[in-house]
Amino acid sequence: MPADGIARQIAERLESASWIREMFERGLRLKAKLGADQVFDFSLGNPSNAPPSAFFDALAEVAAERDPGRHRYMPNAGFPEARAAIAGYIRDEYGYPLGDDGVILTSGAAGGLNVALHSICDPGDEVIVLAPFFPEYRFYIEQAQARMVLVQTDENFQPDPEALAAAITERTRAVLVNSPNNPTGVVYTPERMRALTDVLARRDSDANPRYLLQDDPYRRVVFDADRPCAPGGWYPRTILAASFSKDLSIAGERAGFIGVGDGVPQRGRLLEALTMLNRTLGYVNMNATMQRVLTRCAGAISDISAYRANRDLLCGALRKLGYDLTLPGGAMFVFPKTPIADEIEFCEILARSNILAVPGRGFGRPGHIRISFAVEPRVIERALPGFEKALAACRTVPGGA
Ligand SMILES: Cc1ncc(COP(=O)(O)O)c(C=O)c1O
Numbered sequence: 001m002p003a004d005g006i007a008r009q010i011a012e013r014l015e016s017a018s019w020i021r022e023m024f025e026r027g028l029r030l031k032a033k034l035g036a037d038q039v040f041d042f043s044l045g046n047p048s049n050a051p052p053s054a055f056f057d058a059l060a061e062v063a064a065e066r067d068p069g070r071h072r073y074m075p076n077a078g079f080p081e082a083r084a085a086i087a088g089y090i091r092d093e094y095g096y097p098l099g100d101d102g103v104i105l106t107s108g109a110a111g112g113l114n115v116a117l118h119s120i121c122d123p124g125d126e127v128i129v130l131a132p133f134f135p136e137y138r139f140y141i142e143q144a145q146a147r148m149v150l151v152q153t154d155e156n157f158q159p160d161p162e163a164l165a166a167a168i169t170e171r172t173r174a175v176l177v178n179s180p181n182n183p184t185g186v187v188y189t190p191e192r193m194r195a196l197t198d199v200l201a202r203r204d205s206d207a208n209p210r211y212l213l214q215d216d217p218y219r220r221v222v223f224d225a226d227r228p229c230a231p232g233g234w235y236p237r238t239i240l241a242a243s244f245s246k247d248l249s250i251a252g253e254r255a256g257f258i259g260v261g262d263g264v265p266q267r268g269r270l271l272e273a274l275t276m277l278n279r280t281l282g283y284v285n286m287n288a289t290m291q292r293v294l295t296r297c298a299g300a301i302s303d304i305s306a307y308r309a310n311r312d313l314l315c316g317a318l319r320k321l322g323y324d325l326t327l328p329g330g331a332m333f334v335f336p337k338t339p340i341a342d343e344i345e346f347c348e349i350l351a352r353s354n355i356l357a358v359p360g361r362g363f364g365r366p367g368h369i370r371i372s373f374a375v376e377p378r379v380i381e382r383a384l385p386g387f388e389k390a391l392a393a394c395r396t397v398p399g400g401a
Helices: 008-016 018-034 053-064 080-094 108-120 136-143 161-167 190-203 267-280 288-297 305-321 343-351 377-395
Strands: 103-107 126-131 147-152 172-177 211-215 238-243 255-260 369-372
Touching: 008 136, 018 343, 053 288, 080 103, 080 255, 080 288, 103 108, 103 267, 108 136, 108 172, 108 211, 108 238, 108 255, 108 267, 126 136, 126 161, 136 147, 147 161, 161 190, 172 190, 255 267, 255 288, 305 377, 343 369, 343 377
Parallel strands: 126 147, 126 172, 172 211, 211 238
Antiparallel strands: 103 255, 238 255
């Protein structure tokens, strides 16, 4: 136990996350000093849309119910009618066979990931994560006593099957994928996803299972015609962890789910483990009210066109200024290269114009920044001169663009 009264491993994790906290705290300080409308905060991935009216209607109906038992504990996997509604949603959306009993209702995709990781990992097992990645994965994986192994994607942030093959060991238990991706907004192509699962399939067996853990909260926040692919349709040992946080704009309601398709090997035992952990990890179930709301509106969606318009506005303008970026196909982020190698220094330069972005190294790819476009369009418009000034400032830096 270190001197500050918290566990050593937690103190280390706090330290490794400190730059994210720093950005967040800087934003708060700047807003207090200058007023919120003078600060261009692109640091948070909090959905900026309103939830759809179907959600509010369902919420009003559920709030009016007075019959007894509505707010008591529910079965650990969720109310049967809510599981059935979400199973129907998964079948429509992903297109593979999945019985109603293959759904477990969780506290967001994050709750689902934690339940899944604890269900499948023994201490010392390895979970491969494709970088750039959502930084909380490391904490989830280590809390399940497993080890995160990073594998870089290619220069367009697409999975690199050869790099994956080289990283798989006897202890690899899962590969965690997230597409549309946080922080890049990139949607993995079906070809790359297939190549990735081909690599996994060659090493998978009942004695040494290799799961594909699909973290999918951004699935319906996409800007192009094609839906992201659904690897559970061809790689049976897939566990889906997803939520309505982003597409219904209800991230604070913690409405998530796990989906286990009919073809998952040893499915019954897996479901038993997931169901037990949904309780013993500290009741990380979706709450009762939300379960009943989603029973009524599982297929609804908020207006994604606002994110598409923001993507076009921001990415078009940044490219015109000379920023080097891969156009995001979904989610609410873009991950441009920084004009100087040290992206923390570049974040400092942006902060001089009251622009807050997040350095790429915490996402596993230095030399980039994450910009969230879950903001009002006028925030983007008013920040553009600052983005221009920051680029110009780098042209005078040795090694700058
Ligand atoms: C990639 C990724 N996975 C999981 C989560 C957690 O989502 P949820 O709110 O559904 O728990 C987030 C939240 O931002 C995310 O970006």
